Amino acid sequence: MFWLYGGGLNGGTIFNTMSNGSYLAAHDVVYVSANYRLGKLGFLYGGNGSTAPGNVGLYDQVMALKWIRENIHSFGGDRDQITVFGESAGSRSISALIVSPETKGLFRRVIMESGANLHYKGRQQHTTDEALVESQTIAKALNCSEDYESNEMLDCLRKRDPKDFSKFQQQFTFPLEGTDFLPISIQQAFQEAKYNKDLDIMAGVNRNEGSALALGGFPQLHHNITDKDFDDMVIKTNTSYHGLELQQVRQFYLKEVNKNHSSDELRQAFYAFFGDIHVKCPTYLTAKNYAAKSSSKNGVYMYELTYESKFAKIMGCDEKTMGICHGSELEFVFGLPLWVDKIYPKTHTQLDVDFSLYVMKLWTDFAKYGKPDAQWPQIFDKSLINIKDLNPTNTSRVLDNPFAGDCDDFWITYYFNLC
Template sequence: MGRRRGVLAAAAAMLALTGCSLLDEPVQPTPRPGGSALVVETGAGLLEGLDHESVRSWRGIPYAAPPVGDLRWRAPQAAVPWAGVRAATDFGADCLHAPSTTTHPSSEDCLFLNVERPVEADGDLPVLVWIHGGGFVMGSGRTEAADGAAFVRRGVVLVTLNYRLGRLGFLAHPALEPESANAGLLDQVAALEWVQDNIADFGGDPDRVTVGGGSAGGLSVNTLMASPMTDGLFAQAISQSGLGREPTQSLATATAEGRRLATEAGALDAVALRSLDATAVMRWRLDVFAGQVPVVDGALVTAPVAEVFEAAEEQAVPYLVGSTDLDLEADLLEPLGLADDARALLSAAGERSLVRAYTTPDAVRRHLMADAVFTEPARFLAESHAARAPTWRYRFEVVTPEAFARVGGAPHASELPYVFDGVLPLGAEQDAPGMADVVSDYWASFVTTGDPAHVGAEQWPTAEDGALLRLTNAGAVTEPVDPWQRRLDAVRRAAEGRS
């Protein structure tokens, strides 16, 4: 792979302080002035990080120019170079969130990433670039960076990033360039390009980059796999609860919606749009379940993810994909605007038919939409991609008694602290002893070798013919045939209009 130009364009190469030859040799962070391995040279300047918990961190690294003023709703531009050594010991501001969803400093100037690596490890290390979730309206890269020390100590370089959220990241309008429709996703591409250009100087191997994410981050990973713009940016991919059959808006539909929002705010041209208060823009609704992210823009996104996977046109890289067993709680359907979809699915399938597949009416009520939105699409993506590249599917079922009593299964994103071996739910070590090590070791092995298998672990079969690994309170369980096959088949038929 090596250094490349793309979203950050030729300006990045002109500003670079290091040449391509630097990628030929490095095996660990290169000592800079004063002989400190904490000082690393990037294309925009020198950074000084910090050591903590046997991990070396560089935080708040600008990977692109601040997307403010005339750069609002434009594709990310090259980071502005700095003189001297820049302190990289604190996280940069989060991207502006939906109102009242963060207590961290947030700003429109937010295109920062973080690099974490083990202090002691030698050699070119595998890299995990993690894309955070949050429905494209909240979240930031700081959470996994702050909670990822145990994962990093497994011999992995961890890169986390911010990307533009809400309507600052995703707004189509006739006065703007088409790139505005998916600006937040273009930020992710720019971060991956930054990794290709710079990660070797931090001891990472640009030829062993895995892109991963959960929820909106998982959807992002699937979208990046399906994009013609990402060739060579990553060697492997992990998608956790990333949907897969979600509706996708056309550019024309998204533009009409953006025109309506802007007109209501009194902004009729690009100058007026870029003069709007950023916090006011963040109040404009953005709904991933309604297909408002991503937009088929003809460049980054050429077709819905499901169509690209079905046509075998996605990136042919090793792929780890899955969901939790209750990724969408029944009580959330109304607040998320999915109640009508649930009723339509129930009508299409026939309640009696679904009860036969699920065994009880209560199981239908609890699991139908979770299966339709997350679990069955994960199976579809896994089985489609398995014909193209090695693929592994999981279902995360680890749950505390309190969570099981409350919702009846493992909720959305509940595998995340197990993946990073971070702060687990109260009682998790008693109810599922050792599962954080089990899950994190599988993920670290996949990032390291392109295969989750490792010595002493339960076999994880590849995803042909519906095989998967269940991660349960009692440990990992190999399933050559998915025990939920009958109900997932019923969901698929209903979604396709058959019963």
């Protein structure tokens, strides 16, 4: 099981005690992780064919996968049963690996936790022309040549202190399409059948993905907000996501808000909007389309986490105001309830411990067998959409599709041209 950490492709490390993999490894799997380059150091673009072809952070992931295939037998692993799993930007990376021509045959299964590189159908999130201009802007700021057609600009940038690039960080970095690593979008890859068709996929999201992510990018959410603030935040979101129609967003996400539009209701509405566009709908629609386009021999499973422990509040997610936040599944995936109470006493119950053991078994059984458990139906089964309710109070419950209204109805035409 090869782990890709999250962090917006701007931050993260394998040296995180919260995701060290030791408890997963106790379930008869080999756990592997690798650092990959991030931010401008990992995604600076100097043109196709240059020594900075963009997406070098993703090339790092591929290099790690090649190393695993060549060497994992020495650690008791099976090179033909590699599962890549990741959260947030790690999951977004996985969706890019699925459609990249650089990855054929490198892995057998994937687990995508809260993220996919699916975006507006009308244009890339970040075009290669925009990426080149951005590289030239950085070069100018660091007193380097802006001539990307020669090696002068890149040679100069490589001599700069890596810390100099931190001032150009953004909240999120996105994989760059139109490049050697990602020639086409996920939509085009599905349409033209140019993707890895031999995978089993498990994907999922947490019920309230937008809260923590939105609070990190929109400081006004920490205070009382108005109708105008809601509009301004949607407009700001459009600078990265493109193609948003403000009035349509308002009509859909404010339809349940009372006429006075209280600050709390507006905040929750924006959380829902941001979670849908950034995490929920890309993850769900990627898994759903993969299942629809692929052979029946490929198992595709989907979950929604609807539970969290007291520990989540310590980590900055207050369930009463933020719900089941982005990243809330990680403590259960990595077995934190089994040991973290030594540091944070009385934050986990026996239910949390049992749930974590259950989740780790789901994840590792999927990695070993391609199916998480006998009670979890595939996303398409008997003409129904099946979403597993990941909750310890009822481990056999399958939800009525929680993404039907938002993703299947409202957002589907944003992402795909429907025939």
